[in-house]
Amino acid sequence: MSLQRRAGELELTRRSLILARPRVDASPPVSVSLIRYRQQAMATTWEVTLPDLNPAAMGDIDHAFDVLHSLESLMTVYREDSKVSALNRLQSGVETRLEPILFGILLQCYEWWQQTEGALDIASGRMIKAWGFFRGPPSVPDPSVMEILPSLNGMDKVRLDSAKRSFEWLSDGVELNLGCVGKGVAVDAMNAVLESERGLSSGLIQGGGSSARGWGGCPGESNGWRVSIKHPWLDGAIIAEAILDNMALGTSAGSFRHLQHAGRRLPHILNPSTCRPAEGMASVSVLAPNAALADALSTAFFIMGPEKALARMGQWPNVTALFFADSGKITVLGEQPGRFHVCCH
Amino acid sequence: MALDLNAKQRETGKANFQQVTGDLTRRGFMRSMGVGASVAAISPLVYFGYKSVGKPVRAALIGGGDEGGILVGAHNPEFIKFVAVADIRPYNRERIMKGDPKVPLRPGFNKLYGPEAKDIKVYDDYKKILEDKDIEAVVIATPLSTHAKIAIDCMRAGKHVLCEKLMAWNISQCKKMIQVARETGRILSVGHQRHYSMLYAHAHEILEAGVLGEVRHIRALWHRNNSWPFREEAGSAYKLAEGYAQPHYRDGWYPPIYDIDEKELKGKTESHGYKSVVELVRWRLYNETGGGLMAELGSHQMDACSIFLGKVHPLSVTGVGGKYFYGPGRNDRESDDSIFITYEFPGPTHPLGRNKGSNKDDIVVVTYSSLNTNSFESYGECVMGSRGSMVVEQEQSIYLYSEKDPNKKSGDARSTEVSVTTGPAGKPAMEASSTWGPGAGGPAVAAGGGAAAGGPGAAVSRGYKEEMEDFAYCIREWDGKLGYEKDTAGAFKQRLPRCHGEVAMADAIIALSANLSMKSRQRIDFNENWFRGDNPEVPDKDTKPRIDVG
């Protein structure tokens, strides 16, 4: 296996990818044991992995999962009684005071919306519903609906007042959907519980495989946690590996939920500027200092593609992104492209 | 075990499966590992306390059948170098060299040793190995009835012995093996590989830490379905022998008789201790050559259960079993096809338990079943405690589940599933992929919880490799200096293989007493003298072995 790497960019053809298989190692393999704690939340499996030499007290793990569940109850649009659902029912012109956590999340998303020129847009709930990605089945909206959708998107429809910690709609009919950042936010919060609050020296947290954050070391690695990134359409194949060393990974791919339209498979990730599925990318993974940013940027970069992303990369220190295009072409952007170990022949 | 089939069962009660906190667990882990609190990779080598050897031990394999092939595939040539192999059957003499094309775990010597494989001496009688002064040790993987005789002959010829389980056909033979090992100063190790499985080591740690609360029941089982019609393998290089009952059902215990064996061995098996070629090939089916389901499968799992309970001896056994399924023309046999066994074991505070307490009511009931007619549950052991359950499945995965605490509100709708995965280092700990919205795919590692830490497909070592490595290490450590002296606490002063004669004999007693109970339809109370290598009392003094050990 030869590793092709040069600063800035990496190109590979689709055929050069290999199927993941156990590495053949001449030295006697060192065995590693990990304790994995799992729960279901946000309609997917969450996992905290710890080296089994320093297992956590069950109470610590419970607490981390409790934080996850309370964030879900705060952010979900799948339950009427969540805070975000309540905001979505709010009329324009009515100011509401928010709890610090939610306000912080919305403010952060506002900044990302600006930084990504609208690609990362949590005020895109209506567009997501119109395409049937909310409760399904996915379908292309009627032209009449398509016409009004652009006016129902965008964080410019929201006013956030930091002094009063308040939220207000500037226009009616717009809805929030935090799907593109929620997992990352929760991963970071769980990380704070386990690492900062409870003082666990090492662990890996992940939500649904798309959002992950590792701190400390995994046994058998010199530092950090080794993770692999699945090939978007080849079963069992991986496209790259990365080490999460106080680092988070977010992945957005069009492979799981897609829509068949006019003979084409369209990814579920919608571009707020066209209100249509983003095209060109099959999978984008982002390494960033925290999971919310990694999550947000993987979505934004999926929509923007590598060219547009390159122009904006400077805004986020310590971010590396791997783009896997529909054509199979791989591009790695960021100051340290070597953080992704791309697998190829 | 049933738990991997029923997703609902994974959804039991929220955490608090453990009052015993991580601190306790941490101490538990660290004690036996002998390392600091830092995150460190633990190799089986460090964990089990052996080291690499300078020169590999020159060994011979006696019996190159199914298990011999597995052992060859698992051995590490840095510890053991096979220089000879002996087998009666020409079919297996060929197969041990060429490998088993359908079974990657049996690669064969040609593949493993390359051109050097031709230096391996291939004998049709193990006696030739006794004379070969170049051979330091033997690995015995022959039918049960031969273990004692071959092991004793080899030790007397100066060879160290790693013998497959069950140790011997009856307990007198086990005692004789222990005695000869002592007289000759040879290492005697027996192939209950769970003693060298990191997975079982961890299961033991978890139990020791008290994570499961009060354990009252362990349920172990190995169910297989051998009731499907036999089909002759298309394109097999070997012809079935004529004039023999060939398999009616697919059943590993009732393999076909091949022409190649029949031609060479017909009428010549008596001197090796088999009445016929059929008895040689299908030795598991007959009472005088095999030991039935308890010897073949149950002994491993009772070994595991006694590891869980701190290697204590059971108090009693009661069994029911019989040949209920097979019959004339349909893979007929002497051995039972269905067995159901119940043991009483001493719990930690019982006078005979791990902590030698005074509570006679501290009993753990262990049940074991093995069938040939249903494979709904995969094989394994489930330890049931007042605070949680631990399932060890197929020597590959451990699952922990907490009991639901009715006093704790938060425990309602959710559950934490806990599993320990063991695998080679340097593998990704997770696979990243996209998920979005409801119903999106989950993480690869979550599937069944059984994936090794190494991510998809990395298998956990079952212990064969480590068992052979430690055998080699002990040989290098003690060759010529082995005294088998015990300290005042009754432990051997020199570090022996983990499943040495006395440990293995206990496993044989546990397995064979179940057979006695089923046969006599009576409960059997265990006698501590049976377990002493130097005490002549045995549970089965009326049994007559086919092969006299001399």
Ligand SMILES: NC(=O)c1ccc[n+]([C@@H]2O[C@H](COP(=O)([O-])OP(=O)(O)OC[C@H]3O[C@@H](n4cnc5c(N)ncnc54)[C@H](O)[C@@H]3O)[C@@H](O)[C@H]2O)c1
């Ligand atoms: N540890 C485990 O998990 C495990 C698993 C399977 C079998 N075993 C044990 O391994 C042993 C062998 O089982 P198997 O499945 O390989 O049986 P098998 O019938 O496939 O192989 C036995 C081999 O021994 C040969 N043999 C018989 N008598 C001999 C003699 N006197 N000298 C030389 N060779 C002789 C036979 O020709 C045959 O090739 C048994 O004791 C069994 O209990 C252990």
